[in-house]
Amino acid sequence: MVTILSIPESTEWIALIKKMEDSELHVNWVANEMRLMEQLQSVQPCIVLLPYSSTYNVYDLSSLISQKYPLTSVLLAFPTEEDLDMKRVLRAGADDVLFVSSPLSKIKEDLYLATEKSASKWLQQTPINPPQNGKVFTVCSTKGGIGKTTVAVNLAVAYAKKMMKVAVVDLDLQFGDVAMFLDVKPKQSIYEWVKEDPEGEHIERYMTPYIDGLSVLAAPPRPEFAEVITGNDVKRAICQLKQEYDVVIIDVSSHMNENVLVALEHADEILVMTYLDLPTLKNSKLLIDTLVSLELGERVKVVLNRQSKEKGITTAMVEKVLGREIDAAIPVMDKAMLTAVNEGKPLCYSNPKSPVAKQIFRLTESLYNPDSETLINKKKSRLKERVGGRR
Structure with a gap:
């Protein structure tokens, strides 16, 4: 099962996540970016759901996660499309972006798709009998x-x-x-x-x-x-x-x-x-x-x-x-x-x-x-x- 981690950036963000959660979709909260990096050392496969924040740079944090934990999928959540800098998203190595202003069903669908891709990526990179690497x-x-x-x-x-x-x-x-x-x-x-x-x-x-x-x-x-x-x-x-x-x-x-x-x-x-x-x-x-x-x-x-x-x-x-x-x-x-x-x-x-x-x-x-x-x-x-x- 794919673990989903996120930072409780605001009460609105927490409320949105709670509306999406069900028996198959559950988000684990970590207090801040430091605790997030600590968790990633022991939790795989994993999706990191990063909300746009004024307390940390979402692009820099995404880049750090992508470099240190290449099999981790990173999804960036922005309030609206106007808040998005696509060039910086690409450079940060993020796998996808979500918009809080989108319909709840669309956000949930994107998150389900991300979990499927993350599980598939993990299985492809960790075969039962790994090949001899160059x-x-x-x-x-x-x-x-x-x-x-x-x-x-x-x-x-x-x-x-x-x-x-x-x-x-x-x-x-x-x-x-x-x-x-x-x-x-x-x-x-x-x-x-x-x-x-x-x-x-x-x-x-x-x-x-x-x-x-x-x-x-x-x-x-x-x-x-x-x-x-x-x-x-x-x-x-x-x-x-x-x-x-x-x-x-x-x-x-x-x-x-x-x-x-x-x-x-x-x-x-x-x-x-x-x-x-x-x-x-x-x-x-x-x-x-x-x-x-x-x-x-x-x-x-x-x-x-x-x-x-x-x-x-x-x-x-x-x-x-x-x-x-x-x-x-x-x-x-x-x-x-x-x-x-x-x-x-x-x-x-x-x-x-x-x-x-x-x-x-x-x-x-x-x-x-x-x-x-x-x-x-x-x-x-x-x-x-x-x-x-x-x-």
């Missing part, structure tokens, strides 16, 4: 130009060369370059998937293939289309891709927003890219501290890009500033990297013996290195797929 790696940085996308696409190629099925998700939704770095021209993107596949069951159709076993979920074709994608969409994409792929690599925007937070929270490992200059190191430290405050610190791996003895900053100095050890260091190969980007051929594919590629391959082994029997089975399965596809 690994998720999110690559992030505090600014562009550090090499985040370069490392993401080369990691993807490195895993694909091990005969794994790999997905790269370009979550730099406004100005993502993953497709360009791989020299592919997507006909579909995450935007079309969100618009055309609301149940999220056919994400494979929206992937763009690169080489055998590696596919890209591209960023939207236009920057303004990024507004459509919500944290809930990102969550659904990751959950679906984990079931279809051995490895999912997410290249996120350098700006912290709801979509980036969802990608970080759903990652098995978080690769924080940094560089040998003090402003970048300072901001990388702030990012790491933020991840620690979100209880994600144990997943962080620090990747130092363009390592060089000529920069005047040693590895020891970097580790002192960041307060932790560097997990991987990518050497300087500016000319080779520029050629690789311009030609759309990552070094792990075009020049696997280069110093950069060797470090990337070492990084893949430290992140996820399944035993030989597992790899052999994956190779057999992939070869069967290829042979079958050529018939």
Whole structure:
């Protein structure tokens, strides 16, 4: 049975809920938003019915719930349609909205529908025998130009060369370059998937293939289309891709927003890219501290890009500033990297013996290195797929 939680915002709100309650529909009251978050730790499946309030920000609270409890359905209740900001509702990851001014029968019908959807979503995400999930790696940085996308696409190629099925998700939704770095021209993107596949069951159709076993979920074709994608969409994409792929690599925007937070929270490992200059190191430290405050610190791996003895900053100095050890260091190969980007051929594919590629391959082994029997089975399965596809 689906539990419904709500905050007693006003006597009018309580009275409205009591009129709707029956033998199948019952609302459990929690005193305030703090108690609500505590309850959600132990109550699932669950619907949160949030009334518009002057004591808390309904959009911010909805966003927080959606991020921390992705299987929880959030319904926002507004006095009238004039009080609604649809853009903020979408960004907050809410599942639906109700209007107190609507007929009681309509509100009750919407609530019944929400309970059915919530129960269905919970059952789909918690099967009796859950499938083997792929690994998720999110690559992030505090600014562009550090090499985040370069490392993401080369990691993807490195895993694909091990005969794994790999997905790269370009979550730099406004100005993502993953497709360009791989020299592919997507006909579909995450935007079309969100618009055309609301149940999220056919994400494979929206992937763009690169080489055998590696596919890209591209960023939207236009920057303004990024507004459509919500944290809930990102969550659904990751959950679906984990079931279809051995490895999912997410290249996120350098700006912290709801979509980036969802990608970080759903990652098995978080690769924080940094560089040998003090402003970048300072901001990388702030990012790491933020991840620690979100209880994600144990997943962080620090990747130092363009390592060089000529920069005047040693590895020891970097580790002192960041307060932790560097997990991987990518050497300087500016000319080779520029050629690789311009030609759309990552070094792990075009020049696997280069110093950069060797470090990337070492990084893949430290992140996820399944035993030989597992790899052999994956190779057999992939070869069967290829042979079958050529018939």
